[in-house]
Amino acid sequence: MTRYVARRLLHGILVMWIVSTAVFVIFRLVPGDPAAMTLGFDASPEDYEALREELGLNDPIHVQYLRWMGNLARGDFGKSITHGYAEVSSLVFPALGRTLELAALSILLAVIVAVPLGMISAIREGTWVDHIARVFTTLGFSMPTYVMGIGLLILLAEVFPLLPPGGYVPFGEDPVKHLSQLIMPVLTIASVTAARLTRFMRAGMLEVLSADYVRTARAKGLTERRVNYWHAFRNAAIPLVTEVGVNFGLLVGGMVVIEQIFIWPGLGWLMIQSILTRAFDVVQIAVLVSAATFVIVNLLVDLTYSWLDPRIARS
C-alpha cells in the first residue's frame, strides 16, 4: 500500500513537472515576449528593454528555465507587474478557493441526485421511472451549460426576481447573500454533471446486475434490497468514484464560462480577466494551479479507489 501511494505521488510530481515545463515553453513561444505582452505595442524601446531586464528575459533560456523551476519549487509564484506588484499567489489562491467551493457544492448536489436516480433507473429498467430518468439525462447531456445558465438567469433573476443575477460576497460578510449567489451557478453545473453521473451509474448498475455474483446473492435467498443496494451497488460504486473525481477535476479547470456568466471571481474568471489585462504572470500560475488541482484530485481518487476495491492495492 505504501509503495502504491509512493508510486502515485511520484507520478503526480512527474506530471506537474511536465505541465510547468509546458507552461514555460508556451509563454516563451507566443508571438512577442512577456515584456511586449505586458506593455503593449506602443511602449517605448527604453521601457521595453528595462522590463526585459527586470523579467530576466535577457538571460540565456536555460537560466530562465532553472530560475522558473527553482521559484516554483520554493513556492514562489512571483509578483504581478500589471497588478501593482501584488503577490500572484494572493490573487490565484483565493480565486481557486472560490472555484473549489462552486465545484464541490455542484458535485455534491450532482452525486446526491445521480446515485439514487441511476440505481433506480437500472433496477427498474424499462419502467416509467427509467424513462423519465433517461429523458432528464439526455436533456442535461445535450444542453450546453451556458444555455442552462442563461436560462436560469432569465427565469430566476429577470422574470421572477428571486435571486441575485450573480456576483460574489464573501460568506463572512453576508452568509445569506453568499449562498443565494451560489444557487444558480451550482444548479447549472450540477444539472449537467448529474446527467452525466446518472447515466454512468445506470450503465454501471445494469452491468453489475447481470453479474454472476448477483445471481449467487439471489440464490442465497437474500432480499432484493440487499442484492441491489449491497452486492450490486458496492461494485457499481467503484468506477463511479473515478467518474466523480474526473468530473470534479474537469470542473475546476472548466468553470470559465459559468464564472463569466455569474460573475463569480474564481480561477476561470481570473484567467479571463488576466488575459484581457495582459497579466501573463498571473495566467501562467493560474494554469499551473488549475493543473495541480486536477493532479491532486486524481491522486485522491486513485487512493480512494484502492481503498474501495481490495483487488487493486495488492496487485
Added chain:
Amino acid sequence: MQVPLLTVENLSVRFNMPDQVINAVNGVSFSLNTGETLGIVGESGSGKTVTVLSILGLIPKPPGEITGGRALFEGQDLLPLSTEALRSIRGQEISMVFQDPMTSLNPVIKVGEQLREALWTHNPSDSRSNHRRRGVELLDMVGIPQPERRYNQFPHEYSGGMRQRAMIAMAMANRPKLLIADEPTTALDVTIQAQVIETLKAARQETGAASILITHDLGLVSQIADRVIVMYAGRIVEEGRIGDIFSRPRHPYTIGLLASIPSITQRRTKLYSIPGQPPDMANVPPGCPFHPRCAVGGERSVCRSDSPRLAEVGTRHQAACHFTEEAASWLTGRAT
C-alpha cells in the same frame, strides 16, 4: 410409494429476444427423491441450466418467460411464487453451486462475510458471533485450510478450487434438502476437479441432501449420480438409472455421447464424434430435433415430421426416439 422431493412437470421456458424467440426448455418433466442424485447431461444450450434456474426463479424476466408447467417442491409449486416467497426456499431448502467460481463470488466482499450473509438471511435472530463460528466451521468442512484466516479474505486471495469450495460451503450453510450444482468443475483445472467433486460428495453425505448435478461430463455423472437425464434442444431425450444409461443406451444421441468418451481399454484409432452442430435454439429442426445429426433415423420421413415422445424402454428407463430398437442394435454393431 415415496413422495418425490421435487417433481417438475411439463416445464417450458422461452426467451423473448428482440428479433427471435428461443424455446430453451420444452415440456421437461422429471422427479427427484429425497437423498437421490440426479445427473442432467447435455451440450451447451440444451436447456440444462435454464431448467434448474427456472425452478428457483433465477432466470432474468424479461427476456425469460416460463410458459408452462409446474415445479413441485415438497408438494408446493414454486413457479408462481413471488420473489419474497421464493426467498425462504432459496439457499435454505434448495441451494445452488454455479459454474464459474471466479465470477460467482462478489469480488469486493470478504468470503466470510458472504458466507455469514447466507446464514444470517435465514436466521436473522441468531447472533453475529454464532454465524461467524458456523461460517468458519463450514469453511473447515469443505477442506479450506486455516479457515479462521481465510474467513477474512477476499475472493481474489483464493484459488479457483478454493473459491468453488467456498461456494459449496455457502450452499450447504443452511443444510438444504436439495443441492443443485451447475457444472461445478467445468471452470477448474483437471487436478482440482476431483477434489471439488469429493468435497461435494462429502457435503452431500454430511447433510443428506438430494442433489442435481448438471454437467456435460458423462464420466463425472457415472461417478456420483443415481439417475441421469440426457437433454437435447430443450427436451429430455433419455432418462434412466445410471447403469442402464451406460450399458443399454436407447437414444442415438446418448449413444453418440457415450461413444465419444475416450476409452483406455479400447484403443480406437479415431475418437467418435457426433456429426454436425448443436441446433440453433431459435431454429430447432422440425420433427425430432436430433434428426439432422442422427446416425440411426437420419433421413427417414417420420423423424423429420414427428417429434418422438418419451416412452418406456425398460425399467425406469425412457427414451424419446422412433427407433430405439434399431439404436440399440446400431450400438452393438459398432462395439463389435
